[in-house]
Amino acid sequence: MGKDQKKTGKGRLDKWYQLAKEQGYRARSAFKLVQLNRKYDFLQSAKCVIDLCAAPGGWLQVAAKQMPQQNSIIIGVDLVPIKPIPRCITLVEDITTESCRRALRAEMKDWKADVVLHDGAPNVGSAWVQDAFTQVELVLASLKLAVEFLRPGGTFCTKVFRSKDYNSLLWVFNQLFTKVEATKPPSSRNVSAEIFVTCQGYLAPAKIDPKMLNPRFVFAEVDGTGIEEEEVTGKKGKCARDGDELEGELDDVAAEGASSSKLAKIAKCKTNPLAKLEGRSVTTKDVMTPASLNVFAPEKKRKQREGYDDDDRILYKECRVMEWIRHSDPIGVLSMVNRMRWSDAEDKELLKSPLTTGEIKACVDDLKVLGKKDFKMLLKYRTDIREDLGLDGKKEADDTIDENIEVEPLDEEAQLTAELDRLARDEAFRKRRERRRVNEKKQREVQRMQLNMVTPMDIGLERQDLVDDSEMFDLGEVEGGRQRRGVKGGQLGTDDEMSGDENELEGMPGRPINPIPVGAVRRDLEGADDDEYDSDASDSEKKARRLEESLDLLYESYQQTKLERDAKHKVKEQRRKRAMAEGGEFRGFNSDDDKDSDDTADEEDEEDFDPAPQPSDSEGDSSDEEVETHLVPAKTVKPAAAKATTKPMTADEKKKAGLLTNLKAEKVLSSSAKSRQAEMWFDQPAFKGLPGGLDALLNGGESDEGASDAEDESVEEGDEGVRSVWDELDEDESGEEQEAAEEDSDSESDDDFGGAQEEFVEDEEMEEEADIDAEEQAEIEKAERIAKLGLTTAEAMTLAQQLVNQERTRTQLVDEGFNRHTDVVGGDGLPTWFIDDEQRHFRHNIPITRDAVQAIRDKQRELNARPIKKIAEAKARKKMRTIRRLEKTKAKAQGINDDEENGLTEKEKAASIAKVLARSAKTAKAKKPETKLVVARGANRGISGRPKGVKGKYKIVDSRMKKEVRALKRIAKRDRKSSGRRK
Numbered sequence: 001m002g003k004d005q006k007k008t009g010k011g012r013l014d015k016w017y018q019l020a021k022e023q024g025y026r027a028r029s030a031f032k033l034v035q036l037n038r039k040y041d042f043l044q045s046a047k048c049v050i051d052l053c054a055a056p057g058g059w060l061q062v063a064a065k066q067m068p069q070q071n072s073i074i075i076g077v078d079l080v081p082i083k084p085i086p087r088c089i090t091l092v093e094d095i096t097t098e099s100c101r102r103a104l105r106a107e108m109k110d111w112k113a114d115v116v117l118h119d120g121a122p123n124v125g126s127a128w129v130q131d132a133f134t135q136v137e138l139v140l141a142s143l144k145l146a147v148e149f150l151r152p153g154g155t156f157c158t159k160v161f162r163s164k165d166y167n168s169l170l171w172v173f174n175q176l177f178t179k180v181e182a183t184k185p186p187s188s189r190n191v192s193a194e195i196f197v198t199c200q201g202y203l204a205p206a207k208i209d210p211k212m213l214n215p216r217f218v219f220a221e222v223d224g225t226g227i228e229e230e231e232v233t234g235k236k237g238k239c240a241r242d243g244d245e246l247e248g249e250l251d252d253v254a255a256e257g258a259s260s261s262k263l264a265k266i267a268k269c270k271t272n273p274l275a276k277l278e279g280r281s282v283t284t285k286d287v288m289t290p291a292s293l294n295v296f297a298p299e300k301k302r303k304q305r306e307g308y309d310d311d312d313r314i315l316y317k318e319c320r321v322m323e324w325i326r327h328s329d330p331i332g333v334l335s336m337v338n339r340m341r342w343s344d345a346e347d348k349e350l351l352k353s354p355l356t357t358g359e360i361k362a363c364v365d366d367l368k369v370l371g372k373k374d375f376k377m378l379l380k381y382r383t384d385i386r387e388d389l390g391l392d393g394k395k396e397a398d399d400t401i402d403e404n405i406e407v408e409p410l411d412e413e414a415q416l417t418a419e420l421d422r423l424a425r426d427e428a429f430r431k432r433r434e435r436r437r438v439n440e441k442k443q444r445e446v447q448r449m450q451l452n453m454v455t456p457m458d459i460g461l462e463r464q465d466l467v468d469d470s471e472m473f474d475l476g477e478v479e480g481g482r483q484r485r486g487v488k489g490g491q492l493g494t495d496d497e498m499s500g501d502e503n504e505l506e507g508m509p510g511r512p513i514n515p516i517p518v519g520a521v522r523r524d525l526e527g528a529d530d531d532e533y534d535s536d537a538s539d540s541e542k543k544a545r546r547l548e549e550s551l552d553l554l555y556e557s558y559q560q561t562k563l564e565r566d567a568k569h570k571v572k573e574q575r576r577k578r579a580m581a582e583g584g585e586f587r588g589f590n591s592d593d594d595k596d597s598d599d600t601a602d603e604e605d606e607e608d609f610d611p612a613p614q615p616s617d618s619e620g621d622s623s624d625e626e627v628e629t630h631l632v633p634a635k636t637v638k639p640a641a642a643k644a645t646t647k648p649m650t651a652d653e654k655k656k657a658g659l660l661t662n663l664k665a666e667k668v669l670s671s672s673a674k675s676r677q678a679e680m681w682f683d684q685p686a687f688k689g690l691p692g693g694l695d696a697l698l699n700g701g702e703s704d705e706g707a708s709d710a711e712d713e714s715v716e717e718g719d720e721g722v723r724s725v726w727d728e729l730d731e732d733e734s735g736e737e738q739e740a741a742e743e744d745s746d747s748e749s750d751d752d753f754g755g756a757q758e759e760f761v762e763d764e765e766m767e768e769e770a771d772i773d774a775e776e777q778a779e780i781e782k783a784e785r786i787a788k789l790g791l792t793t794a795e796a797m798t799l800a801q802q803l804v805n806q807e808r809t810r811t812q813l814v815d816e817g818f819n820r821h822t823d824v825v826g827g828d829g830l831p832t833w834f835i836d837d838e839q840r841h842f843r844h845n846i847p848i849t850r851d852a853v854q855a856i857r858d859k860q861r862e863l864n865a866r867p868i869k870k871i872a873e874a875k876a877r878k879k880m881r882t883i884r885r886l887e888k889t890k891a892k893a894q895g896i897n898d899d900e901e902n903g904l905t906e907k908e909k910a911a912s913i914a915k916v917l918a919r920s921a922k923t924a925k926a927k928k929p930e931t932k933l934v935v936a937r938g939a940n941r942g943i944s945g946r947p948k949g950v951k952g953k954y955k956i957v958d959s960r961m962k963k964e965v966r967a968l969k970r971i972a973k974r975d976r977k978s979s980g981r982r983k
């Protein structure tokens with residue numbers, strides 16, 4: 001790993017990094033081996049260790065330290081040279097090559113190794129799939145060396161990235177070793193997909209099938225291509241075939257030892273729509289690779305950590321313009337292809353058409369930058385060209401029909417019905433608009449609330465506003481509406497018209513956009529029956545409006561397709577979902593499809609769709625829900641309730657339930673598929689013998705959604721249980737930071753010092769220290785507050801509540817103080833800062849209750865509502881001054897009244913008292929004398945003392961200050977004016 005690839009994310013310089021630095025290890029990864037060895041104890045008794053991919057040598061240092069001093073051999077191999085380490089032999093070799101094998105043989109002579117270690121990571125790039133695949137290939141290469149050099153009963157310890165090939169690897173390990181276990185050492189970052197598999201008790205079989213160590217056979221990744229390139233070479237004729245024909249090959253592959261999952265995956269191959277674009281026959285290259293298919297629910301796309309379709313190795317795609325015009329899925333093509341060419345004669349013919357404007361040509365040249373306007377323009381262009389070329393047979397037919405239509409005058413009843421229909425349509429349209437506006441407003445307000453900008457009362461947003469039933473999508477209405485329209489028209493029987501009707505439904509929230517038949521655009525152009533606008537508008541206006549709307553929908557669909565293909569978006573989505581799943585939120589949406597449908601449905605409500613992958617509307621919408629469900633702990637989701645929904649529905653019930661049935665059914669399918677997936681996962685040998693078994697793990701509060709992440713957690717800390725809601729609250733604040741950290745970690749594969757580099761960045765250390773100081777300070781303040789005020793934290797309140805309600809006893813609380821993290825700290829001469837850090841973070845999180853958090857929040861709000869201290873003080877001062885003045889005036893008046901010496905008459909006294917009172921009132925009203933600003937310019941520059949001709953209070957200022965004051969005045973004046981205009 002070169003210097004320029006050095007990872008500089010703040011997260012990299014964590015405590016393990018500091019500790020490594022302090023203890024003289026070359027890489028923080030040294031602690032991974034320390035921790036693995038602590039668990040499996042393989043180094044203490046080892047006489048010979050081979051460390052594959054050893055640079056910069058952290059593991060070698062650990063091995064040298066932990067292995068017996070006498071008669072032991074330690075060999076390290078890496079692509080890059082390793083600085084000498086006492087007692088270690090280092091080789092510069094590529095572990096995948098024969099020369100490496102030979103070099104090792106030369107060093108080992110006839111010795112056998114007790115332990116083979118492998119911590120290899122490919123030089124990471126941006127494509128995660130490729131990196132993960134190269135890594136598993138490396139693992140297999142290291143295993144190949146291990147089986148050659150290990151003694152029977154020896155140990156092989158390797159790093160593996162948890163990708164879809166992980167299970168295949170485990171399968172191979174299990175064939176060769178008696179015990180295979182996966183561990184995630186505490187020093188390995190949670191965000192990293194790496195895991196360490198320790199294989200003990202090498203079986204040393206007399207003969208090993210070389211296929212078992214051949215990535216092409218072991219990994220599903222190369223199924224399609226591998227078969228094509230290697231296995232099908234003998235059967236070249238078979239290359240050009242469809243996905244279905246591939247099944248015919250299954251037996252051959254099975255005979256050659258492919259795993260059953262691989263076979264299942266091949267069986268479910270689908271073909272790439274692009275393959276048919278150029279009319280060529282479909283080859284295995286066009287087969288959607290198995291990774292994109294769900295083994296459990298083949299009709300759905302499997303969620304991919306990797307974020308790429310496997311067949312998308314070539315990111316740049318082109319097609320001909322005419323192909324696109326002819327294609328039945330123009331949106332799909334637009335979102336897949338980068339550029340369209342005018343290469344063939346027929347394309348060049350198009351260039352002559354007046355429809356092919358310069359703009360069209362520019363758009364076609366780079367499809368990845370299409371904006372909404374360009375997209376619409378292209379689709380319109382396609383429609384026009386198709387019309388021109390007579391590609392739309394239906395259109396011609398319709399034209400002829402149109403010509404023969406005779407318009408009969410409507411009778412009175414028909415007129416009335418038509419009028420009623422029109423009114424109903426108008427009303428529906430109006431309502432839709434209204435709903436959209438209300439939704440947008442709510443989203444904005446909810447967003448503001450989430451940002452703690454206002455309290456619900458401030459913005460007049462009541463709870464019922466957030467869940468206003470009347471505003472929600474009324475399925476019954478839609479169902480009924482659909483029926484009504486069906487009955488009314490009596491002419492919606494044809495496919496086209498029905499889909500036209502559906503197009504209208506798509507405008508409703510809760511309904512997915514995709515797929516939108518492009519035919520709809522044409523239909524709209526031709527004036528389909530389902531127009532929802534007023535009939536007063538002219539035909540061309542109506543047509544234009546309909547077209548605009550359809551194009552909007554299509555554009556959204558196009559964006560959706562693009563987003564789905566966008567790896568970054570996928571990763572972000574997954575992260576978001578993971579965060580939700582971990583936080584116990586949005587339990588209701590644990591299927592991708594459900595979520596998607598909501599997203600898209602809500603997006604439909606947006607007038608201007610933002611192509612950037614932002615949080616979707618559904619987030620905004622569901623954030624309403626978040627306000628309510630935010631703090632529901634994961635454990636409140638009862639498995640029993642979930643089970644209840646899995647009861648299959650009869651056809652009759654489905655019919656009755658209409659749309660509702662469909663949505664539920666989808667959810668049931670997905671959840672059962674996921675539980676099966678989870679079962680498969682926990683069925684692996686690594687989880688065998690876990691206390692409480694699978695049920696305990698599955699019921700431990702992990703949600704379906706986080707299944708893949710549950711993997712992360714379950715390996716290391718399977719019993720994590722309920723996540724602290726307090727963390728959730730903290731997350732609100734530190735969200736940005738976390739995201740940044742995640743962003744950093746995203747591009748990393750958790751390798752340690754950027755390969756063989758050994759650089760420590762001082763600046764970042766300082767920052768880190770500052771952070772730690774701030775955290776410490778916060779902790780201290782919190783402790784002080786608790787000591788002073790008692791139950792002011794949600795944790796304390798929760799505990800108190802539980803004690804009072806007898807949900808927990810005192811003994812239980814004390815017992816909980818001793819948790820699995822307690823023994824991590826201590827001994828080993830660790831520095832105090834490290835122990836402090838451990839104590840701070842490795843502690844049991846108290847799952848706090850919703851009520852407690854609410855109470856704290858209420859209190860916080862109350863505090864926020866109080867006036868600012870300075871203002872309160874100023875007000876008090878003013879009040880005091882007034883009181884003093886009054887007292888003074890009172891005393892004066894009293895003095896005048898009691899004055900006998902001056903012999904004043906009652907009238908004179910009254911006049912004097914009135915004078916005093918008036919003066920007092922005047923003083924109260926009197927303004928502070930204004931300070932005159934004198935600009936230090938000309939004669940006034942540099943003078944000391946009062947400038948000439950200036951009376952009263954003055955202040956000498958430089959010219960800029962005066963300008964600023966004037967500017968402020970100007971701004972204030974403008975604001976006043978504009979606010980007056982708004983009123």
Ligand SMILES: C[S@@+](CC[C@H](N)C(=O)[O-])C[C@H]1O[C@@H](n2cnc3c(N)ncnc32)[C@H](O)[C@@H]1O
Binds near residue numbers: 029752755
């Ligand atoms: C994470 S580092 C290993 C760190 C090491 N365990 C330590 O503690 O210092 C991964 C190493 O794998 C090496 N590597 C990657 N591909 C390799 C290959 N084909 N052959 C040998 N080494 C390789 C890289 O050069 C890199 O130094």
